[in-house]
Amino acid sequence: MVIESVCDEDTYIWHFFIGAPGSYNDTNVLASSPLMLDVNAGVWPPRNISYTLNGRTRRLLFYTADRGYPRYALFATPHPIPDTRKRSVYNRLQEPVRKDAERLYAVMPSRFNIVLRPARFTSVFRMINTGKAAAILHNMAIECTREDFVAQQRMQEQRSAACNEAIGGQGAFGGDQAAFVVDDGPSGGGVWGFSVSIETDGQSNSNGHEAEHDMAVGSLRYTDGAECEAKDTDAHYALLHDLSEHIYANRCRLLLPYL
Amino acid sequence: MLGYGEPYDRPDEYCRLSRSTIAEATRRLTVFIVNKWEPTYLHHPTEEELKHILTRNAARGMPGCIGAIDCTHW
Numbered sequence: 640m641v642i643e644s645v646c647d648e649d650t651y652i653w654h655f656f657i658g659a660p661g662s663y664n665d666t667n668v669l670a671s672s673p674l675m676l677d678v679n680a681g682v683w684p685p686r687n688i689s690y691t692l693n694g695r696t697r698r699l700l701f702y703t704a705d706r707g708y709p710r711y712a713l714f715a716t717p718h719p720i721p722d723t724r725k726r727s728v729y730n731r732l733q734e735p736v737r738k739d740a741e742r743l744y745a746v747m748p749s750r751f752n753i754v755l756r757p758a759r760f761t762s763v764f765r766m767i768n769t770g771k772a773a774a775i776l777h778n779m780a781i782e783c784t785r786e787d788f789v790a791q792q793r794m795q796e797q798r799s800a801a802c803n804e805a806i807g808g809q810g811a812f813g814g815d816q817a818a819f820v821v822d823d824g825p826s827g828g829g830v831w832g833f834s835v836s837i838e839t840d841g842q843s844n845s846n847g848h849e850a851e852h853d854m855a856v857g858s859l860r861y862t863d864g865a866e867c868e869a870k871d872t873d874a875h876y877a878l879l880h881d882l883s884e885h886i887y888a889n890r891c892r893l894l895l896p897y898l
Numbered sequence: 899m900l901g902y903g904e905p906y907d908r909p910d911e912y913c914r915l916s917r918s919t920i921a922e923a924t925r926r927l928t929v930f931i932v933n934k935w936e937p938t939y940l941h942h943p944t945e946e947e948l949k950h951i952l953t954r955n956a957a958r959g960m961p962g963c964i965g966a967i968d969c970t971h972w
Contacts, residue, residue: 704968
């Protein structure tokens with residue numbers, strides 16, 4: 640049986656999929672994962688948040704993943720051959736971020752030893768239920784102890800420092816605030832202008848605009864565009880490029896001694 | 899049971915319950931937990947939570963990252 644999970648820095652589980660047969664691996668479990676079904680349907684990730692990487696504004700949020708994942712724009716995988724300094728700096732930062740998911744598989748069994756002994760159950764349904772129950776209890780435990788984590792405390796300090804600075808009238812804390820921008824709402828149906836412009840290449844501009852306007856969330860064209868955008872290989876490489884440039888620009892001095 | 903991964907007939911001595919009772923109780927507990935708390939604790943991040951995750955990951959140097967994905971085998 641395969642467990643697929645998404646978690647954040649506190650190993651809080653944001654997505655937990657259990658129940659795929661054990662012959663699946665990282666790549667082809669995506670075909671049956673509810674997360675990927677949502678991505679295919681364009682429901683997830685939300686498109687109203689934009690962030691800037693290397694001067695380019697992007698809408699598609701991404702997950703960090705390891706080498707076993709396909710080259711989708713949704714995944715930021717490490718560079719296979721980190722031959723330049725930028726790439727190795729990127730890999731150096733990507734590894735600790737990706738490590739959270741690995742850490743989950745050590746933290747959860749140490750909390751709930753039952754997940755090391757799945758054969759204790761007599762039916763597959765029970766197995767799935769127990770896995771989910773362990774994940775839920777794990778999330779509860781994380782939520783209770785979250786305030787004590789070092790990362791959270793550090794963030795609180797940063798936030799209070801930012802507040803003090805803002806009170807003092809210095810707008811120096813602009814970096815993290817401008818890390819992403821949330822739109823007020825989906826602006827009509829035209830959130831997916833990019834994919835439509837590819838599909839309706841031959842049409843005139845006015846037609847393309849109408850098509851954009853008609854494209855509602857959940858329509859076939861929207862879904863198709865969403866899937867194409869999330870699974871675009873070129874966009875994946877562009878994302879990796881922009882990420883490594885961004886990280887090299889911001890974290891180079893911090894990370895170079897640890898390469 | 900869940901915490902230590904014991905077999906069903908291990909805690910019967912100090913619980914004073916039979917093996918089948920413990921098995922049934924465990925089953926009901928897991929079903930209850932999943933039914934009651936799955937919408938609360940295993941859901942897609944809401945807008946607020948997503949902002950929080952994005953802020954933290956941006957502070958770590960990865961803007962736009964909403965988590966780490968991985969698979970394991972049971």
